[in-house]
């Protein structure tokens with residue numbers, strides 16, 4: 223049983239990461255999902271929250287407004303999060319705290335989530351492994367450049383334990399020299415473990431390498447890094 227931080231980005235294969243999350247939960251792993259802002263155009267956090275029964279993180283600057291927190295909590299405009307608290311325009315989050323223009327977040331909290339935690343740092347402490355699936359060409363570029371402009375990339379930067387990346391994209395994108403060079407850089411500089419895409423029919427209609435690897439293959443790679451002794455970025 224491991225703590226898995228699952229990062230998902232805006233690829234058409236994102237629906238497969240829901241299956242991946244389900245398989246991980248079924249085998250006893252604990253899964254917290256991070257979604258890039260663009261991934262929200264493909265799927266809602268609700269799917270991952272329902273499958274993993276854990277918070278879903280979508281915003282590096284979260285004040286709780288986008289988090290899915292607590293039993294019976296709902297999310298959205300005028301929705302509630304936590305006990306007796308509401309989130310939305312001019313709404314409140316946390317006990318006696320308000321969020322909105324000129325408002326404060328949490329009792330004595332400064333930034334971070336509802337508890338005042340800085341989510342990308344606490345997630346990197348919590349997780350045994352960061353699994354990014356699907357990883358878009360865009361996300362690979364950001365990771366290789368060391369950018370941390372969203373919850374997935376910022377958590378990856380803060381993450382010193384193993385990182386497994388399963389890219390998925392159009393075959394021409396996957397073959398692009400810049401994408402390949404980013405993959406090489408991530409392997410060589412930070413030791414990321416890649417589960418390369420498979421060849422097959424792609425959503426764009428073409429046939430070639432770019433399809434997200436099968437769930438079983440991704441699970442095997444996860445198990446390999448979790449049981450490998452040399453598994454931290456610093457080791």
Ligand SMILES: Cc1cc2nc3c(=O)[nH]c(=O)nc-3n(C[C@H](O)[C@H](O)[C@H](O)COP(=O)(O)O)c2cc1C
Pocket residue numbers: 230231232233234235258259260261357358359360361390391392395
């Ligand atoms: C319908 C559709 C499907 C897409 N599928 C992919 C994909 O499978 N892989 C990919 O790298 N980009 C894909 N893209 C492009 C990404 O969504 C785009 O580069 C986006 O900026 C990535 O955002 P993110 O990396 O921050 O999640 C797709 C775009 C659209 C509109």
